[in-house]
Amino acid sequence: MILDNLHSLKFFLPELTLTVGILAVILCDIALKGLRNRLNPLLTVFTLVLAAYYTLQLNNVASASLFHGMLAIDGFAQFFKLLLLLAAVLVVLASLHSAELASVHQGEFFALLLAVTLGMVLLANSTNLAMLYLSLELVSLTSYIMVGYLKTDRLSNEASLKYILFGAVSTGSMLYGLSLIYGMTGSLNLYTIRDAFLSQGVEGVNQFTILLVLVLTMAGFGFKTAAVPFHFWCPDVYAGAPTPVTAFLSVAPKAAGFAVLVRFFFSGMSQTSGSQWAMIGGINWPLVLIGISVLTMTLGNVAALTQNNLKRMLAYSSIAHAGYILMGSVVLTGDGIKSILVYLFVYLFMNLGAFLVVTIIYNSDKTFEIDDYNGMFKRSPFVAVAMAIFMLSLIGIPPFSGFMGKLYVFGSVIDKGLYWFAAIGALNAAVAAFYYMRVLKAMLIEDGSGATAPLQVSFLNQALLVALLLPNVLLIVFWNPIDRWTAASVQLFGGV
Amino acid sequence: MSVFDVLFCIVALVTVGSAAIVVLSRSLIYSAFALLFTFFGVAIVYVFLGADFLAATQVLIYVGGILILLLFGVMLTHRLYNLNLKTETFQLIPGMLIAMAVFTSLALAATQTRWKLVPEKSLEPTTEAIGKLFMGEYLLPFEMASILLLVALIGAAMLVRRRSDA
Amino acid sequence: MIALQHYLLLSAALFSLGIFGVLTRKNAVNVLMGIELILNSANINLIAFSRYSSHGLDGQMFAVFVIVVAAAEVAVALAIVLTMYRLLKTVSLDRADTLRR
Numbered sequence: 001m002i003l004d005n006l007h008s009l010k011f012f013l014p015e016l017t018l019t020v021g022i023l024a025v026i027l028c029d030i031a032l033k034g035l036r037n038r039l040n041p042l043l044t045v046f047t048l049v050l051a052a053y054y055t056l057q058l059n060n061v062a063s064a065s066l067f068h069g070m071l072a073i074d075g076f077a078q079f080f081k082l083l084l085l086l087a088a089v090l091v092v093l094a095s096l097h098s099a100e101l102a103s104v105h106q107g108e109f110f111a112l113l114l115a116v117t118l119g120m121v122l123l124a125n126s127t128n129l130a131m132l133y134l135s136l137e138l139v140s141l142t143s144y145i146m147v148g149y150l151k152t153d154r155l156s157n158e159a160s161l162k163y164i165l166f167g168a169v170s171t172g173s174m175l176y177g178l179s180l181i182y183g184m185t186g187s188l189n190l191y192t193i194r195d196a197f198l199s200q201g202v203e204g205v206n207q208f209t210i211l212l213v214l215v216l217t218m219a220g221f222g223f224k225t226a227a228v229p230f231h232f233w234c235p236d237v238y239a240g241a242p243t244p245v246t247a248f249l250s251v252a253p254k255a256a257g258f259a260v261l262v263r264f265f266f267s268g269m270s271q272t273s274g275s276q277w278a279m280i281g282g283i284n285w286p287l288v289l290i291g292i293s294v295l296t297m298t299l300g301n302v303a304a305l306t307q308n309n310l311k312r313m314l315a316y317s318s319i320a321h322a323g324y325i326l327m328g329s330v331v332l333t334g335d336g337i338k339s340i341l342v343y344l345f346v347y348l349f350m351n352l353g354a355f356l357v358v359t360i361i362y363n364s365d366k367t368f369e370i371d372d373y374n375g376m377f378k379r380s381p382f383v384a385v386a387m388a389i390f391m392l393s394l395i396g397i398p399p400f401s402g403f404m405g406k407l408y409v410f411g412s413v414i415d416k417g418l419y420w421f422a423a424i425g426a427l428n429a430a431v432a433a434f435y436y437m438r439v440l441k442a443m444l445i446e447d448g449s450g451a452t453a454p455l456q457v458s459f460l461n462q463a464l465l466v467a468l469l470l471p472n473v474l475l476i477v478f479w480n481p482i483d484r485w486t487a488a489s490v491q492l493f494g495g496v
Numbered sequence: 497m498s499v500f501d502v503l504f505c506i507v508a509l510v511t512v513g514s515a516a517i518v519v520l521s522r523s524l525i526y527s528a529f530a531l532l533f534t535f536f537g538v539a540i541v542y543v544f545l546g547a548d549f550l551a552a553t554q555v556l557i558y559v560g561g562i563l564i565l566l567l568f569g570v571m572l573t574h575r576l577y578n579l580n581l582k583t584e585t586f587q588l589i590p591g592m593l594i595a596m597a598v599f600t601s602l603a604l605a606a607t608q609t610r611w612k613l614v615p616e617k618s619l620e621p622t623t624e625a626i627g628k629l630f631m632g633e634y635l636l637p638f639e640m641a642s643i644l645l646l647v648a649l650i651g652a653a654m655l656v657r658r659r660s661d662a
Numbered sequence: 663m664i665a666l667q668h669y670l671l672l673s674a675a676l677f678s679l680g681i682f683g684v685l686t687r688k689n690a691v692n693v694l695m696g697i698e699l700i701l702n703s704a705n706i707n708l709i710a711f712s713r714y715s716s717h718g719l720d721g722q723m724f725a726v727f728v729i730v731v732a733a734a735e736v737a738v739a740l741a742i743v744l745t746m747y748r749l750l751k752t753v754s755l756d757r758a759d760t761l762r763r
Binding site for chain 2: 667668680681682722725734744752
Binding site: 069115186212 | 633635646647648
């Protein structure tokens with residue numbers, strides 16, 4: 001059912017909370033000059049938790065389309081709302097004791113973080129091309145600002161310049177593609193677009209144009225998820241941005257980008273036959289996605305092998321992980337979507353954990369080079385072991401939760417019979433083990449050449465490390481609820 | 497060929513010509529002023545399409561806002577004593593090839609596709625209809641656009657302000 | 663007779679020129695001008711389709727939002743460019759390459 005503005009409001013409480021939160025943080029930053037450094041993070045975390053509470057209240061509501069077809073409320077949207085709010089809370093907490101951000105005024109940072117979260121939540125729910133573009137730009141613009149937050153740091157500024165120029169071209173190209181879709185179907189609503197395509201058939205519109213449109217819109221989605229060939233911004237931006245911002249970018253906008261990719265292609269551009277989707281226009285889109293996925297995985301893994309800067313290495317590693325996630329989108333079934341959700345969920349904890357360790361080590365040593373991580377085990381066994389667990393989880397070794405992510409993704413591909421594709425994925429994971437192990441080797445086995453003083457880790461950071469370690473280690477034991485939750489979330493309004 | 501067709505040809509030529517000057521000129525100031533003509537040309541194209549409110553918005557915001565911002569950007573990022581506002585380029589030939597390839601594929605798509613066509617509508621003023629849509633169907637994007645502008649404003653101001661505040 | 667295709671060819675020309683500008687210009691403000699050309703070409707598309715392909719004014723509404731976003735984007739981009747100028751005293755993109763190691 002399509003709801004009008006007034007009736008949609010009660011389903012819109014999480015986003016309204018975020019909006020009020022943005023305004024509250026800004027006002028608090030201006031008005032309360034004394035308390036603001038302590039109050040801003042509290043306000044931010046409170047807003048995010050309240051928004052998560054309202055989201056949970058919406059859990060068993062029937063699927064609906066809000067605001068005259070702008071947003072959708074369904075299981076898929078609920079999953080991403082919770083995932084993105086969780087990511088934001090963890091990043092806020094991780095940014096509190098970060099040496100990079102301590103040198104600049106932080107009031108706007110929290111307002112920007114809330115704004116990015118609002119944009120991502122809207123992006124994951126959008127069912128109208130105008131809303132999609134607007135929320136994508138909200139996420140992008142705030143990300144550009146957050147990356148350049150350290151305005152006296154040359155690397156941060158260079159990263160944000162590259163990010164904004166590349167991003168503006170990608171989203172501009174995507175906009176051109178969206179306008180062509182509007183011309184072919186006469187509507188901006190995803191469901192009307194799909195119905196128009198289905199009723200016209202392939203000979204109704206030119207197949208070449210549909211291919212062109214897909215390439216152009218993939219420019220925007222590939223940019224957000226850092227898939228090849230739109231990944232060029234990724235290493236430089238991740239290396240130059242403040243580490244909490246990098247951690248956030250590697251997890252949350254990527255997840256939102258995958259959400260909108262799935263919703264756009266599954267609800268807007270494909271037809272259902274049984275429980276399978278087939279792309280309209282008869283284009284062998286799965287083959288194209290396989291190509292992009294293989295290129296992304298391979299490029300990410302191979303490039304990471306030669307990196308000495310840990311942030312750049314993690315940037316290439318996150319490009320490779322985007323390749324694995326794309327494997328789930330190839331199969332065009334409900335199982336494929338479920339594998340994407342599972343992977344994004346476990347990826348959140350392991351990637352944030354790795355970046356948190358990078359932040360902790362930077363706080364005392366002021367370095368990001370892997371060679372400077374030598375002998376970390378003697379200085380702080382806790383941090384070294386934590387990093388080891390995160391690295392092993394990223395490789396995908398059982399019993400850590402990263403293994404479950406890869407299991408689901410490879411499993412969905414094997415179910416479809418694409419054995420060679422799964423083999424390429426497994427080969428990539430094996431290659432990836434080399435560079436993750438390099439970090440492990442440096443921390444655990446090598447002898448430190450520099451400082452030997454024990455690592456100073458604040459209590460908040462220690463608590464956060466534990467909070468991020470627990471899901472990595474324990475989820476495999478309590479796996480059933482996760483499986484049920486993601487299976488229930490494969491529910492797209494009007495799409496499944 | 498009626499008067500309108502001739503006028504449209506002239507406007508299109510001016511727009512594309514000035515856009516070419518924007519990307520090909522060696523002087524940054526010439527590029528900025530050619531961009532002015534491009535924006536005005538686009539506004540006239542909007543009038544041809546019956547979008548009167550949008551044509552006015554285009555002039556107000558693009559010419560009156562964005563172009564002024566770009567000119568400020570040009571003037572503030574050069575040492576004022578050295579008004580040698582020349583720009584260099586890299587890799588002209590690959591860029592030209594890619595641009596030609598892009599144009600060919602887009603032109604092919606534009607002419608060969610069977611676009612959805614509706615019966616011809618009369619030209620009517622659009623401002624009232626747009627206003628009603630903003631308060632009706634497009635209320636949510638309208639409000640979110642205001643959040644976007646607020647955040648962009650705060651971010652840009654924060655990046656540029658000089659005083660260091662702990 | 664002006665048909666839909668003429669508007670689309672015009673926007674295709676603007677889009678290609680914008681891409682050319684983004685790929686070949688060294689000055690950051692010049693690249694921004696190329697991006698504005700791309701956004702304007704998409705806007706022409708939207709409004710042309712709004713007149714020829716749809717019953718309502720959806721394309722024009724979308725175009726208004728694109729103009730809003732373009733304005734915000736230019737503001738943020740120029741803020742970043744100005745910050746770069748303060749740090750490096752230049753806005754030439756071939757100088758902004760310390761990250762590529």
